[in-house]
Every structure is written in C-alpha cells, then in structure tokens.
Amino acid sequence: MNTIEAVCSLIRYGLDTELIEESDIFYVTNALLDTLKLDVDASFHPESGEAHPLEEILKALLDDAADRGVIENGIASRDLFDTRLMNCLTPRPSQVRHTFDALYKESPEKATDYFYKLSCDSDYIRRYRIAKDRKWVTSTKYGDLDITINLSKPEKDPKAIAAAANQSQNRYPVDLLCHENEGFAGRLDHPARFTLRQIPLTLDHEAWFMQYSPYVYYNEHCIVLSEAHRPMKIEKATFTRLLEFLDIFPHYTIGSNSDLPICGGSILSHEHFQGGNYTFAMAKAPLRKPVTFQGFEEVEAGIVEWPMSVIRLDGKDPSRIVELADHILETWKNYSDDNCGIKAFTNDTPHNTITPIARMKDGKYELDLVLRNNLTSEQYPLGIFHPHPHLHHIKKENIGLIEVMGLAVLPARLLNEMEELKKAILNNEDIASNTAIASHAVWAEGIKQKYTDINSGNIDSIIQDEIGYVFAEVLENAGIYKDDENGRNGFDAFIAKINE
C-alpha cells in the first residue's frame, strides 16, 4: 500500500465505520493531507479507497511520514501522530453527545454500545494492541478469577522518559484524568488524547464525565471523572455518586479505588471511578454470613465469601444504603484492633479506608464495601495488607479496585519470563542460577513437586493455573480479616462495633 492508497483506504475505513459520511470525504481528506504535509496531483480520488485493516493503513502512513521527516520515528512520536490523523475522522464532542443523547432515549445500552464502538473505531482504544493481551481464567475456591497480562500499554521510549524528567510542575492538563484532556494533542510525556471523547453526567448535583479506558482491562472498561481537579476521597458523597451512576447506567458496574496510598490505585490526584459492562468473580461470590445492622433492618447485609474483607449491602432504597455505608465507613476509619493488626492512625495519618463497588442485582442496589488498611511494618515495608514478598515475583504493585473485584492485571515482563521458565522446567535446568527467572525459582520448585507429570502438552495450563493461585493468595494478603478463627472473631467484633 503506497501513501496515496493508504489515505484513500483511511477514508474508506471512516465511511465503513460511520465515523464520517459521504459529504465529509473532501473535508476530512484535506485535513489528512495537511496533517501529513502531503501534496497530490489532479488524478487523486480519495473516494476510491480499498478496505484494509486499520493497523496496516496507519503503519503505511506513519512509515511514510517518518521517511519524509514529518515525524521522528519513535513509538511515542508515532502514537502522537496517528492519533492526530485519526482525529481528522473523529466527530467533535458535541456531535458525539447529541448522538449519545438520542440513543439514550431508546435505551442506556444503545447509547453505551454506540459510544464504546466510536471509542474503538476512532482508535482511541487500539483494538489491534488490546488483542495482544493475554487473558485466562483460573478456578479457585473464590470462584473463577480473571488473569490478564497487559501488553497494550506501549513501552516508553527513552526520549519520552527524558521529556517526563524535565516536565514542569505547572502543566496543562494537570494530569491524565482532567477533563481538559478531551482532544488534547499530547506530548512526548503525555499521551495523545485527540480522539478522546467524554459524555457529561450529573452525579450528586456535580459535573462529571464518562469515558472509556484506552487499555480495556475488561469489557467496556469505563472511567468516570469529576470535572473538578481534586484528590480521591472516599466519603458519604462517594456512595451517593456510585448509586446515582447506576440510575443512569443500570447495566454497568461501578467502583472507586480507595483514597490512601498502598491500598489505592495509581492516580490519587484526581477523583474518579472505574466501571464497565462486566461481571467480576466478586459479584458472583455468595455471602459467607448474613449480618443485621441495627436501625437498617430493611437493608440485606452480610460478609462476602471473598479473600478480601467485604461487607455487602442490598436494598431498594439507595438513600438507606448510603446512610448505612457512611456509618460503616466512619466507624472503620476510627477502628483499631491489636489482635488483627489494625491501627486507625499513626499520629494524624489515617490508615483505614474503603474500596466501594456498586451494581444492580435483581432490581436492587448492591454495594460492596471492601475494608482496607495501608499500615507497613519492618517485616512488610511495602504494606502489611499488600502482596507479601514471596509473591512479588508475580505481583508487587498495589491491589486496586480492579484486582479487588477478581481481575489480576499483571506486568508484561511476565510473558517472557514464563516462556523462559517453561523451557527451564521441561529441560530440568537450574532455575536459581538463571538471572532472568531466578525470582521464580522457589515457586517453580513447588510446582515441580506438586505435579508428577509435567510435559510440553500440559505446562502452559499448569503455569497459568499456578499464576491464578498466586493471585488468590495476593488477595488473601490484602484482606484485613483472614478466614481463620482470629480473623472471623475480629470481623464479628467490627460488626458489633458498627451496631453499638
């Protein structure tokens, strides 16, 4: 495909995906030619393009732009530039919102179906990269846990890292979750958001926006952010906003990372939720034990059969769930229990918080409150209720909302390491002396003892299962009250405190 053919093919793609209409052809083509700094002659007919996969079209255009010196040939420069090209085809925010509103009147599902497809077709979500992610399911005593090795986040090139090191403190947009990112061209140290589109929402009388995550950890993975740039905070209004979101999108689940380091997500600087059209293992987990909260007898409640410590509230009246959730949050924030290693404060620094998750179930609002604590100790400097060191070879990062719900997001490095490890196990090589995979040596020794017959036919599924079991243990580490006598008594004592 030469450059002219690629331009025509991109126009064909725009028509086929309905990003553009026939009447847009020359307007969009001229924008593309200008962006590409490309001259054409009178024989040029943009409407004559053939269909090709988007990845191939963009590769042809990027290679040509790099050859002609229009862009530098690094992955960060290429990602900025192909987003600039795709923006020529992407409808403006106002058009997207008009279409979304019209479809919403038919049904919320139709509106989100449209918006998700647009976010993919515009290449804001790079489907061909997402397709490279590895995903599998491991059955555990907590249900089917989802495991993903995410390969679609591009590796940063050295120029981008250098640019990030020189960034000023007073930048625009302030962070990746500010509303001002909608249509932002990007820089080497800030991904292009030219093709980002957002839908405005009102939650608890405030302006918020819904968009999709470019990395799609699960189906229709959305991000909901406040218009105001302000830090994450778990408070009563959080519960109100989550349940109001369900009034707007009853087919979605929605949750928030907690507001403290170690047990929060990676971005604490801007208040946001994450949700989507996906049923996580946690949502399917039954109650371990029903609980009654005094004064809230109409709210069905209980402790969830889950490796982390979860109180589940179910009811028809959202205001009662919010009241009870707020009472539980305030009690937890001030709660200490030496027997279970829980300390609410060190001087004025709080340690207790909650990761809340909401969904509709059988016509009722369901709110899961996951108890979190971010204490560290000499033995566990990264966190007591955090993956312990013997699991760091698989997962070392914070256990945020998505993991809490039962989906592990594991680093890309694992893929090569597991390939190397499989070879070493099959060839009975010494793993501890191979620096690339030495961190997995103890774990691999346990696997070799557990399975009597490991061969090239079953090793893939064995390794996948064993990674899944590690993830279950990661969640147990992050759980406050362990599923033993001490933990169960401790959980009962906290429930009794709520009822005081």
Ligand SMILES: [Zn+2]
């Ligand atoms: Zn912000």
